Amino acid sequence: MSTPVLEVKGLAYAYPDGHQALFGVDLHVHQGERVALLGPNGAGKTTLVLHLNGIHTAGAGSVSVSGLPVEKANLQEIRRRVGVVFQDPDDQLFMGTVRADVAFGPANLGLKGAELDRRVMDALDKVGMTEFVDRPPHHLSFGQRRRVAVATVLAMEPEILVLDEPSSNLDPASRRELADILRSLDVTVLMVTHDLPYALELCPRSMVLSGGTVVADGTTYDVLTDDALMKENRLELPFGFDPRSTPRPAR
Amino acid sequence: MSTPVLEVKGLAYAYPDGHQALFGVDLHVHQGERVALLGPNGAGKTTLVLHLNGIHTAGAGSVSVSGLPVEKANLQEIRRRVGVVFQDPDDQLFMGTVRADVAFGPANLGLKGAELDRRVMDALDKVGMTEFVDRPPHHLSFGQRRRVAVATVLAMEPEILVLDEPSSNLDPASRRELADILRSLDVTVLMVTHDLPYALELCPRSMVLSGGTVVADGTTYDVLTDDALMKENRLELPFGFDPRSTPRPAR
Amino acid sequence: MHVPDGFLDAPTSTATAVVAIGCVGVALVGARKELDDKTAPMAGLVAAFIFAVQMLNFPVGAGTSGHLMGGALAAVLVGPFTGVLCVSVVLLVQCLLFADGGITALGTNILLMGVATVVVGWLVFKLLQTTMPKRLALVPAQAGIAAFASVPAAALLFVGLYAVGGAADISMDTLLTAMLGVHVLIGIGEGVITFLAIGAVVAVRPDLVYGARRVLARRELEIRSEVTA
Amino acid sequence: MGAGHGHKLHYHGHSVVHRAPAHLKILALLAFMLVVVATPRDWYAAFAVYLGVIAVVVAVSKVPPTYILKRTVVEVPFLVFALLLPFVAQGPKTEVLGVTVSQHGLEAGIALVVKGTLGVLASLTLAATTEPQDLLAGLERLRMPNQLVQIMAFMVRYLDVVTDEMQRMKVARESRGFNARNPKHWPILARSAGALFIRSYERGERVHLAMLSRGYTGRMPE
Numbered sequence: 043m044s045t046p047v048l049e050v051k052g053l054a055y056a057y058p059d060g061h062q063a064l065f066g067v068d069l070h071v072h073q074g075e076r077v078a079l080l081g082p083n084g085a086g087k088t089t090l091v092l093h094l095n096g097i098h099t100a101g102a103g104s105v106s107v108s109g110l111p112v113e114k115a116n117l118q119e120i121r122r123r124v125g126v127v128f129q130d131p132d133d134q135l136f137m138g139t140v141r142a143d144v145a146f147g148p149a150n151l152g153l154k155g156a157e158l159d160r161r162v163m164d165a166l167d168k169v170g171m172t173e174f175v176d177r178p179p180h181h182l183s184f185g186q187r188r189r190v191a192v193a194t195v196l197a198m199e200p201e202i203l204v205l206d207e208p209s210s211n212l213d214p215a216s217r218r219e220l221a222d223i224l225r226s227l228d229v230t231v232l233m234v235t236h237d238l239p240y241a242l243e244l245c246p247r248s249m250v251l252s253g254g255t256v257v258a259d260g261t262t263y264d265v266l267t268d269d270a271l272m273k274e275n276r277l278e279l280p281f282g283f284d285p286r287s288t289p290r291p292a293r
Numbered sequence: 294m295s296t297p298v299l300e301v302k303g304l305a306y307a308y309p310d311g312h313q314a315l316f317g318v319d320l321h322v323h324q325g326e327r328v329a330l331l332g333p334n335g336a337g338k339t340t341l342v343l344h345l346n347g348i349h350t351a352g353a354g355s356v357s358v359s360g361l362p363v364e365k366a367n368l369q370e371i372r373r374r375v376g377v378v379f380q381d382p383d384d385q386l387f388m389g390t391v392r393a394d395v396a397f398g399p400a401n402l403g404l405k406g407a408e409l410d411r412r413v414m415d416a417l418d419k420v421g422m423t424e425f426v427d428r429p430p431h432h433l434s435f436g437q438r439r440r441v442a443v444a445t446v447l448a449m450e451p452e453i454l455v456l457d458e459p460s461s462n463l464d465p466a467s468r469r470e471l472a473d474i475l476r477s478l479d480v481t482v483l484m485v486t487h488d489l490p491y492a493l494e495l496c497p498r499s500m501v502l503s504g505g506t507v508v509a510d511g512t513t514y515d516v517l518t519d520d521a522l523m524k525e526n527r528l529e530l531p532f533g534f535d536p537r538s539t540p541r542p543a544r
Numbered sequence: 545m546h547v548p549d550g551f552l553d554a555p556t557s558t559a560t561a562v563v564a565i566g567c568v569g570v571a572l573v574g575a576r577k578e579l580d581d582k583t584a585p586m587a588g589l590v591a592a593f594i595f596a597v598q599m600l601n602f603p604v605g606a607g608t609s610g611h612l613m614g615g616a617l618a619a620v621l622v623g624p625f626t627g628v629l630c631v632s633v634v635l636l637v638q639c640l641l642f643a644d645g646g647i648t649a650l651g652t653n654i655l656l657m658g659v660a661t662v663v664v665g666w667l668v669f670k671l672l673q674t675t676m677p678k679r680l681a682l683v684p685a686q687a688g689i690a691a692f693a694s695v696p697a698a699a700l701l702f703v704g705l706y707a708v709g710g711a712a713d714i715s716m717d718t719l720l721t722a723m724l725g726v727h728v729l730i731g732i733g734e735g736v737i738t739f740l741a742i743g744a745v746v747a748v749r750p751d752l753v754y755g756a757r758r759v760l761a762r763r764e765l766e767i768r769s770e771v772t773a
Numbered sequence: 774m775g776a777g778h779g780h781k782l783h784y785h786g787h788s789v790v791h792r793a794p795a796h797l798k799i800l801a802l803l804a805f806m807l808v809v810v811a812t813p814r815d816w817y818a819a820f821a822v823y824l825g826v827i828a829v830v831v832a833v834s835k836v837p838p839t840y841i842l843k844r845t846v847v848e849v850p851f852l853v854f855a856l857l858l859p860f861v862a863q864g865p866k867t868e869v870l871g872v873t874v875s876q877h878g879l880e881a882g883i884a885l886v887v888k889g890t891l892g893v894l895a896s897l898t899l900a901a902t903t904e905p906q907d908l909l910a911g912l913e914r915l916r917m918p919n920q921l922v923q924i925m926a927f928m929v930r931y932l933d934v935v936t937d938e939m940q941r942m943k944v945a946r947e948s949r950g951f952n953a954r955n956p957k958h959w960p961i962l963a964r965s966a967g968a969l970f971i972r973s974y975e976r977g978e979r980v981h982l983a984m985l986s987r988g989y990t991g992r993m994p995e
């Protein structure tokens with residue numbers, strides 16, 4: 043098999059205040075896969091995600107992206123390849139206007155002028171936020187900020203998209219549109235979510251993180267229908283939803 | 294009919310930067326009702342919610358709570374009666390420890406000592422966060438912060454609970470537990486949500502806000518099965534969910 | 545004690561400017577060891593905080609204005625060299641954007657509030673650290689005492705500079721008594737605030753306190769091997 | 774946190790003075806003040822000319838003079854000092870309006886007021902016509918060492934973060950029945966100040982990391 047685009051081995055991490063969040067995580071994601079990362083609140087999902095582009099530095103174990111170890115010398119390159127949408131859009135948006143914010147990443151990659159403009163408007167168009175291009179991001183509604191946050195990362199056209207609960211606070215149509223966008227892109231996707239039907243719809247494969255380790259890894263259908271596993275990890279299917287009665291999604 | 298506990302008449306509001314978000318909102322909520330507030334991103338839901346305890350001041354129209362107009366003289370009393378869970382937990386939590394944060398509200402109501410302690414631990418117990426009582430809230434995971442944010446409001450035992458997307462970022466079990474809590478309390482609930490199955494499960498009545506006005510008000514079942522209305526307001530049922538095939542929830 | 549334009553005569557102002565530039569130069573070299581990717585934002589925040597603290601400007605008795613200085617706080621949080629840089633940046637911003645302290649007196653101000661308080665604060669802090677047991681819990685108190693000591697020290701330097709280049713010959717005794725009296729009071733406030741601020745940071749993010757790094761224990765990570773499905 | 778959408782002292786405008794490159798404005802301010810300070814204290818005519826120069830610049834900039842005058846209050850503490858000088862200084866005495874004061878102290882006090890006021894007016898004119906962002910760029914062009922530029926850039930940004938977090942905390946407190954007018958609540962304010970420090974730092978740190986995640990290398994893209 044080819045080298046995995048994301049490879050995490052024995053990853054452990056403690057926050058500066060001494061609280062340990064990861065206790066030896068192992069995972070592989072291959073080129074073009076769409077993988078859901080499930081698990082209860084406080085499982086360590088966000089902590090794991092923030093290792094994938096070197097925001098946190100492994101306390102033990104290793105992380106590599108397309109064979110490149112995540113370490114100081116490679117950070118520039120790795121951050122070009124891995125785009126992370128944070129769980130909190132307020133952590134992601136910092137410029138004075140939506141346009142400047144979305145342009146920030148591509149401009150750092152060296153894009154300019156019309157080309158830069160096209161990238162910005164394309165990305166905003168995808169998330170349906172073109173009309174807000176000259177507003178300050180912190181004057182938008184929460185869901186609008188989330189959409190802009192997604193656009194800032196799409197505009198960089200990364201090879202690997204890591205999204206931390208991208209669908210939360212989105213209205214139902216935006217949620218579906220985001221799924222359409224992710225399906226239409228030819229990139230590897232790792233998506234943290236608590237929305238199990240969404241995971242089933244979008245990601246053929248799922249991993250369950252719990253208490254700082256990976257406790258399950260398989261097809262999303264198998265994970266969602268494993269009642270014992272689900273119960274142990276605070277995963278429950280929502281009211282009125284049964285994966286057994288839905289059409290098996292196409293890959 | 295009795296005086297409504299929440300009464301909004303012709304409410305209009307523009308943000309300080311000149312952007313108008315509400316264009317004449319009318320609504321009534323009666324004692325003991327549980328009402329869902331649906332609508333697309335940017336519809337004005339959060340803006341409306343922030344009028345209900347006087348954080349924003351009506352630009353035109355009026356808001357009253359149990360007959361008491363929301364104005365400076367009544368704010369203290371209104372904030373005792375109306376508990377608001379903000380959309381962003383970071384807006385809600387500000388003290389150095391979870392305990393201090395949850396105790397803050399009841400302490401302002403004059404509670405002390407053992408009584409105060411009981412309130413705090415009760416509220417944290419409800420959201421399953423007792424073991425985090427001495428951690429700083431800003432060092433918790435997003436979902437954990439959301440749960441503490443809910444606890445800070447529960448601890449005040451308000452008569453009217455207003456929740457802005459309380460279920461986002463919660464793991465599925467916590468989401469269900471929150472529904473159980475809300476059902477078990479004898480209070481009036483107004484809940485903003487994008488999670489339509491959750492609205493159907495929990496709230497017999499729904500209102501749809503769109504472009505700053507109320508465009509629909511009826512039973513949640515009727516709203517969710519009105520295809521034209523749904524489509525117009527970016528409301529879509531999630532993958533694998535059909536209200537027609539679910540058991541009608543008990544009131 | 546932001547000195548305005550024309551308060552000291554031209555030769556004194558020039559001399560202090562030269563000394564200040566020298567000190568900032570030394571700090572720039574020294575700070576290379578202290579400043580990295582993660583500490584640059586910290587230095588910025590410390591500067592912002594000192595800025596806010598110094599805005600609490602209250603006129604006091606026999607003459608000058610008094611306010612908190614924050615030099616010792618900066619030294620303990622980000623290290624002495626970066627500390628000098630932080631306070632200097634604050635003074636530069638105050639001078640250019642708020643007209644607080646004259647542009648021709650910038651050197652004097654940096655010397656008084658940037659260099660003197662940081663150096664004295666840091667020396668006292670180090671002295672306390674070496675003579676007291678190595679315990680994290682003691683760091684805030686040590687910082688508080690250092691902060692208290694740093695303020696009258698700066699006042700003393702101020703009186704010295706005024707004696708050399710002051711515009712009017714007032715009795716040095718009067719000035720000295722007045723300045724010291726006032727600044728001992730300010731020093732108490734400075735000490736308490738520094739104690740509280742460092743205490744708050746040490747409690748949840750001890751790694752952010754430069755002066756606490758020596759006493760931070762290394763933590764062992766636990767690995768849990770679980771059977772993966 | 775908007776990256777530098779003005780500060781309290783900036784008066785939005787598009788005049789020549791607003792548009793002039795910031796580094797030239799800083800140099801001009803410095804040169805102007807050096808001349809002012811070096812002027813002997815009894816050349817009153819010269820000071821009148823300096824004041825005229827400032828008045829012309831302010832007029833060209835179209836910043837309302839009252840806008841600048843209102844902000845000269847930073848000077849007050851030193852005015853107090855200047856007013857006291859004639860009474861505490863030594864040397865030959867003279868009589869003004871029937872009060873015996875020190876001749877030397879009187880002259881020094883007047884000079885202090887005159888020079889200090891010119892300095893404050895000139896600096897405020899710069900502040901009113903220059904965005905912090907431009908000022909930063911100007912200092913960079915003047916070869917201010919990179920470490921100082923970085924600290925200042927973060928400081929300007931953090932001032933926004935801190936105000937923003939402070940505002941959020943205020944709303945949160947008030948929603949839960951808090952009323953800051955009561956002094957018995959001060960300890961709570963003190964404790965939340967500690968939380969504010971960490972919170973602002975961590976928010977700023979996360980934003981900084983978000984910038985790095987999008988390829989930031991320490992310099993804003995054009």
Ligand SMILES: Nc1ncnc2c1ncn2[C@@H]1O[C@H](COP(=O)(O)OP(=O)(O)OP(=O)(O)O)[C@@H](O)[C@H]1O
Nearest residue numbers: 057063083084085086087088089432433434435436
């Ligand atoms: N800044 C921090 N400092 C200390 N501990 C933290 C910090 N952030 C998170 N933690 C702790 O680390 C653990 C893992 O947190 P993480 O944010 O990774 O959870 P998560 O799986 O993303 O949860 P959620 O679904 O709620 O977002 C939690 O127990 C949390 O309390």
Ligand SMILES: Nc1ncnc2c1ncn2[C@@H]1O[C@H](COP(=O)(O)OP(=O)(O)OP(=O)(O)O)[C@@H](O)[C@H]1O
Nearest residue numbers: 181182183185186308314334335336337338339340
């Ligand atoms: N602080 C602000 N300043 C200016 N405009 C704002 C501000 N906050 C929100 N808006 C605008 O007001 C409108 C309503 O925003 P609001 O936050 O109420 O939407 P919402 O219905 O809560 O959306 P969401 O589902 O995304 O949370 C939006 O168009 C938004 O851009």
Ligand SMILES: [Mg+2]
Nearest residue numbers: 088129434435
């Ligand atoms: Mg998370």
Ligand SMILES: [Mg+2]
Nearest residue numbers: 183184339380
């Ligand atoms: Mg909202």
